Amino acid sequence: MGLKIVVLAKQVPDTRNVGKDAMKADGTVNRAALPAIFNPEDLNALEQALRLKDTYPGTEVSILTMGPGRAADVIREGLYRGADNGFLLTDRAFAGSDTLATSYALSCAIRKMDKYDLIIAGRQAIDGDTAQVGPQVAEKLGLPQVTYAEEVLSADKKKIVIKRRLERGVETVEMPLPGVITVNASAPDCRPRNAKLLMKFKHAKTITERQSESEDYIDLTADRPYLNIEEWSVNDIETDVNWLGLSGSPTKVKKIENVVFQAKEAKRLTPADEEIDELMKELIANHTIG
């Protein structure tokens, strides 16, 4: 029993380790200094897909990402770890999408793909931080959803049983397929790159990437079709343009402020008895404690 699985993966700036060079002198975010990475929870999602592939031979795992041309890196990264193929959705028409317009575009791309049984997304992307795209893709496709998934307990062609991690406990749910699940960071980490797959897919490229190669570049995709990363623009999928990009986005960003660490001066103390004694007296006097 092979399943057809689509993993939604987003390329994101690494906002987790915002080091010194990632902040400009004026305290604003220096995006250029943040490396573009595979969204962490999408790696957890990929691992769930790969585990299903391990368990059910014949399973096919496709990666779908929407983003600029360089987001093809995410697809290659997925291929190195065991995904079978990838689709890059890229077009200026998608620029400025909020989660709803993003979900609409992704759902149109999924509709165009072969029949699928399961769509697996990460819970949340670390840049937009909304955790909305998974459930909205499910709604757009009219499919049931299970969010906060931690483990797929069992699956067959018709249904899947999933353990969910909630704030105050765990839940086991059964969902008919096709359906959408979003995977939590508490799920197992993704396996590392596989050396053989790295060799095999090192030259996997989108058509745009191939076209921008130098003249003596040899295009291998004719006899190795797996090296082609499918690239779709808005014209390759069926959409209503009013639902895309800025015009398809009900939410608008009115204003953005960079968080600047205010240079509030801390009072510096040492562990000396008299200093701690003095601190406690102060806190008691101003009713902070006591």
Add this chain to the structure above:
Amino acid sequence: MNNVFVICEIEEGKVADVSLELMTKGRSLANQLNCKLEALVLGHNLKGIEKELYPYGADVVHIGDDERLEPYTTLPFTSIIVNLFEKEKPQVALLGASTFGRDLGPRVSSALVSGLTADCTSLEIGPHEDKKAGKTYENLLYQIRPAFGGNIVATIINPDCRPQMATVREGVMKKEIYDATYKGKVNNLEVDKILKPEDLVVKVIERHMEKSKVNIKNSSIIVAGGYGVGSKENFAQLEELAEVLGGEVGASRAAVDAGYASHERQIGQTGVTVRPKLYIACGISGQIQHTAGMEESSMIIAINNDPNAPINKLADYAITGDVGEVVPKLIKFYKQNTK
């Protein structure tokens, strides 16, 4: 019509704190917008639930009581809410940024094509001018939220679509009784007429909810420990300090991951947001994901052996030293001075 709605969450038969916090916020928004505040509660055995909501200023409490609505699953809740909202056309709809709200909110907003802003830290009413389209708007909901891992704060608006939907995390808004004698009315929803078989395809086979014992969110003093505390044994000192000060123990994720403290004590982006009167950060470096959950504390004391730890930038007092040395001294001198 066109009122402010709060989609309430039920926890162990009671309206969850986060929903009551949003009722308080919703009431003040409704007063500003000169409209009504309406609450929506779905579940089973909800008799009398409206009484929990009236004191927070609920003018109408919509109740959908049906055994198929307990435990929560996404699809039936979505159908009922979409059905009600299509009739009532709320201008604002709020829900908690809990696993419940973050599962349900996007589904509902997608079905209504209304837009949703996640994890707001502040909600305000204000005007907007769209210069390109030559349009002006009055009384929009400014949905203010951190993004980009907490490095930026964005103000989001939904100029044209309704409802303006937003989720807010527990502990961000203040819960306050509006008027203990306030009385609204109940609207019982005809759940049976709305639910379709395809709404019921996802089945909860088992759930064990661990009761929320720890309540760091409501504690006015928090002694939080990080990876620098070094061991579970050393963490016991923090517990002692918290106890003598009448506070609770919190933790960074690194401390939770290391097994020094349980997950429900985690403070930060993926834990709880707190704003106590006093926050004592022990052996915590002060990464943005942690500070996002505590930076609004009224007073911050940092204890760290690294004088350049980022946490010191937020601190009112930065004690440079070893946690194991400083914490017992805090206990000792507190006791001496309060005798």
